[in-house]
Amino acid sequence: DGLGAALTALAQQGLSFTYDSIELVVAEGNFVMTGSPGEFGAGNPTAYYDLFRIENGLIVEHWDVIQSIPTAEEFQHDNGKF
DSSP states (O other): OHHHHHHHHHHHTTOEEEEOOOOEEEEETTEEEEEEEEEEETTEEEEEEEEEEEETTEEEEEEEEEEEOOOGGGOSSSSOOO
């Protein structure tokens, strides 16, 4: 209910919450972290970092961080976010 209700509320307001791809996966023990570019809000470029704890093959906990991706001109290097 939580995530589904939140996504429905965002969509009703015309706000996006999309993942474009998975660019980074790091795992150790029963933890898996992913890094993904996407869009949030009114189409703003966004980086999503999700950390999952796995138990018996199922996701039992999830944490996330959402960070806006600056424009290419705002970067201090040529590497990009991912």
